[in-house]
Amino acid sequence: MGMNEYQKTYSPHNYEKSKITFLYLCHLLKGLLPQGDFCEVFICWLGEEDEKREDELKINLNDLQIEAMIYMKNALFE
Numbered sequence: 219m220g221m222n223e224y225q226k227t228y229s230p231h232n233y234e235k236s237k238i239t240f241l242y243l244c245h246l247l248k249g250l251l252p253q254g255d256f257c258e259v260f261i262c263w264l265g266e267e268d269e270k271r272e273d274e275l276k277i278n279l280n281d282l283q284i285e286a287m288i289y290m291k292n293a294l295f296e
Contacts, residue, residue, distance in 0.1 A: 248279040
């Protein structure tokens, strides 16, 4: 996902495409998750599945703060 300050500055077109894709994922998850439930999304390259988490970002699907988000491998959607 290209949602970081570097992409925003040097590749704004890709940043906007990533932002639209991310918002669409959030919309789908919001429709699928029961109230109070959550899911975890882990983004990695093939072969990195067993690597330790770098960080965690909790995302409230009812209050998206898209501009405050940075690229992380792990996100919890609530």
